[in-house]
Amino acid sequence: MYNKKKYGIAGVIIAIIILIILFFLTNIQNSKMSYFENVANKVVMPIQNGLTFLKNKINGNSTFFANVNNLKQENENLQKKNTELAEKLRELESIKAQNESLKQYLNLKEKYSDYAAIPADIINRDISNYSKNIVINIGTKDGIKEGMTVIAAEGLVGYITSVTDSTAKVQTIIDSSSSTSALLSTSRDSIVCKGILNNDKQLKAMYIPMDATVSQGDTIETSGLGGIYQKGIYIGTVEKVENTTDLTNRYAMVSVAVDFKKLETVLVITNK
Amino acid sequence: MKKFIINVLLFLAFLIIYFLHSNLFVWFKIAGVMPNLFVILVLFIGLYAHKYMGVIYGIVFGLLLDFFIGKKIGVTAIMLGIVGLVGVLFDKNFSKENRITLIVMVMITTVIFEIGEYLINYFVIRQPFELIPFIQVLLVECIYNAIITIILYPLMQISGNKIEKEYKGNKILTRYF
Numbered sequence: 001m002y003n004k005k006k007y008g009i010a011g012v013i014i015a016i017i018i019l020i021i022l023f024f025l026t027n028i029q030n031s032k033m034s035y036f037e038n039v040a041n042k043v044v045m046p047i048q049n050g051l052t053f054l055k056n057k058i059n060g061n062s063t064f065f066a067n068v069n070n071l072k073q074e075n076e077n078l079q080k081k082n083t084e085l086a087e088k089l090r091e092l093e094s095i096k097a098q099n100e101s102l103k104q105y106l107n108l109k110e111k112y113s114d115y116a117a118i119p120a121d122i123i124n125r126d127i128s129n130y131s132k133n134i135v136i137n138i139g140t141k142d143g144i145k146e147g148m149t150v151i152a153a154e155g156l157v158g159y160i161t162s163v164t165d166s167t168a169k170v171q172t173i174i175d176s177s178s179s180t181s182a183l184l185s186t187s188r189d190s191i192v193c194k195g196i197l198n199n200d201k202q203l204k205a206m207y208i209p210m211d212a213t214v215s216q217g218d219t220i221e222t223s224g225l226g227g228i229y230q231k232g233i234y235i236g237t238v239e240k241v242e243n244t245t246d247l248t249n250r251y252a253m254v255s256v257a258v259d260f261k262k263l264e265t266v267l268v269i270t271n272k
Numbered sequence: 273m274k275k276f277i278i279n280v281l282l283f284l285a286f287l288i289i290y291f292l293h294s295n296l297f298v299w300f301k302i303a304g305v306m307p308n309l310f311v312i313l314v315l316f317i318g319l320y321a322h323k324y325m326g327v328i329y330g331i332v333f334g335l336l337l338d339f340f341i342g343k344k345i346g347v348t349a350i351m352l353g354i355v356g357l358v359g360v361l362f363d364k365n366f367s368k369e370n371r372i373t374l375i376v377m378v379m380i381t382t383v384i385f386e387i388g389e390y391l392i393n394y395f396v397i398r399q400p401f402e403l404i405p406f407i408q409v410l411l412v413e414c415i416y417n418a419i420i421t422i423i424l425y426p427l428m429q430i431s432g433n434k435i436e437k438e439y440k441g442n443k444i445l446t447r448y449f
Contacts, residue, residue, distance in 0.1 A: 126341050127293035129305050129409050130390060133341055161343070169341065177343070177399040197405040198304060 115230065117151075117267040118142055123167065130197065132175040134158075136266060139166045147228060149269040155234035155257035156180070156222060157266050168268070173235065174200055174260055181226045182235055185219040187212055193220065193235060193254055200260050202239065205252040214241050214252050230269060274438050278321075285313055286333050290340070305409050307416040308382055310337065312424070314352050315381045318359015319368050320432035322439045326356030344396055351388045355381045368432070371425050378421045379414045386410050 124135035138144050140163050150157040150170050158172040173180050176197040182205070183190060189212035193203040208214055218238040224231030239255040289309040297306040310333060318326025334349030342348050362368070362377050390406060393399040421428075 124294050124341060125298060127290070127297075127306070127337070128341075128389075129308075129413055130386070130393070130406070131343060133343065135341060171343070176402065177393070177397055194400065197402045198409050200304070 115267075115269040116271040117269050118144070120150075120168075120266050120268055122264055122266065130176070132172045132195070132200065132260065133161070134170045134172060134263075136168050136170060136268070137166065138268065139164050139168050141165050143270055144168050144268055149229050149233070150266050151233060151269060152258045152263055152266050154259070155236065156229065157258055157260075157263070159228050160268065170266075172260060173203065174256060180229065180235065181223045182220045183223040184212065184214060184238075185221055187214075187218075189214075190223055190225065191220070191252075201256055203236065203254040203256055205238065205254050208250055208252065210247045214238060216241065220254050278435055278438060282313075282317060282321075282329065286310075286336075289313060290337075294341075302416050303412050305412040305416060307420050308385065308413060309417075309420065310352060311355055311382050311385050312378055312417060312421060314355045315359045315362075315378060316428055316432060318356040319363045319377070320435045320439075323360045323363075325439070326359040327353050328356070330354070330356030343393065347389055347392050347396065350392065351385045354388060355385050358384060369429075371422070374425065374428070375418045375421050378417050382414050382417045383410065386413065 118138055120136040120138045122134050123137045126133045134157075136150070144160060144163050146160050146163055148160045150159060156173055158170045158175070158178065160168050161171045162169045171178055172195070173193065174195045176195045178195045180193045180203070181190065182193045189209050190207075191205045191209075191212075192207045193205050196202060196204055205214075205220065216238055220235040220238065222229040222231060222233040222235060234257055236254045236256045238252045240253040242251050242253070244250050293306065293309065300306075314326060314330040314333060317329045321329075330352035331349045334347075334352035335345070337348045337352075338345045358381050359377075366373055366377070368374055368377070387410075390399070390401075394401050
């Protein structure tokens with residue numbers, strides 16, 4: 001009985017002491033408690049961080065699953081927009097190409113404004129290694145006739161040899177069976193420019209008058225003789241003069257102004 | 273019916289070759305020279321099909337080419353007709369089962385076709401005669417045609433045997449024994 005009273009009084013005293021300590025601890029400034037706080041944090045925080053990470057992950061996933069349908073919808077919309085934009089881009093490219101072509105026509109028309117001319121596109125090139133004819137996409141329906149001169153922005157191309165309703169064959173000046181009556185622009189001497197079989201870029205200027213002075217860089221233009229080509233259409237420039245012992249046989253290599261490999265658009269002069 | 277299909281396919285082959293020539297071979301030139309697949313096609317018809325087919329097809333294809341791009345109507349027709357005829361003569365006298373023989377046949381017909389066409393153009397449209405450039409172009413063209421024949425040989429053999437079976441029956445080897 002005595003012992004029971006003794007332990008009961010001791011318990012009350014210990015409880016009062018703990019309460020008094022706690023009372024003092026709660027009233028001490030936080031700064032003075034930081035050390036303990038740090039120790040506690042160091043122990044707890046890694047675990048806390050791990051748990052927080054997992055929680056966030058689970059939260060995020062749940063959001064993802066919740067938004068799958070929205071994303072699908074968004075993706076479909078974006079694909080639709082992408083198709084529309086691609087379509088617009090194709091349209092723009094087509095307009096751009098058309099614009100380039102029209103610009104070429106315009107430049108040609110401005111350059112040769114004295115002539116009545118019809119623009120045309122090259123639709124076929126010769127399949128033989130021995131001739132260099134081209135076919136254009138205009139014919140008798142457009143007022144094209146045999147013998148009409150064909151030019152490009154850079155200079156002379158050739159003349160019409162045959163016509164159908166909607167196409168025309170053009171014999172180019174670089175064809176080996178072609179002879180073009182020409183003039184040396186500086187000295188005004190008459191020469192004849194002939195096509196060369198295995199050469200697309202040069203002409204052979206022959207029948208140079210003995211007293212004529214030909215030098216590298218001289219420009220060559222049509223003379224108007226022969227009745228096929230109009231006078232004054234640019235052909236090219238003298239690249240090399242081959243002097244022979246007999247002056248009557250000398251000839252010059254003429255670099256053609258038109259790049260026949262890349263030629264796409266031409267003008268057909270309809271008035272003589 | 274089979275003969276009809278063969279003829280349609282031959283015409284289709286002509287169109288494909290035409291478009292290859294006017295579009296693709298412009299970019300695949302060797303030393304500025306294109307091959308001549310029309311010669312190979314007409315020779316092939318002359319060798320494997322009925323004896324008049326090579327000539328008829330040569331003339332028809334040639335006329336079409338003359339209409340499309342030729343300088344004078346009939347020049348290519350004459351020469352391709354001759355190629356078809358040469359094909360028939362080759363078929364009578366040589367075996368086409370050998371790859372080398374076929375290549376030689378293609379080279380010979382290419383030379384005949386180009387020289388003939390060049391000479392006709394020289395006389396008809398007064399095209400100037402440039403011997404050395406002509407030989408240079410012709411040599412490259414022959415080599416190009418030979419290379420293409422090497423590539424096409426298996427196809428030519430398989431399809432040629434089928435055409436031959438249809439037009440000449442199964443008596444192909446009798447003349448060799």
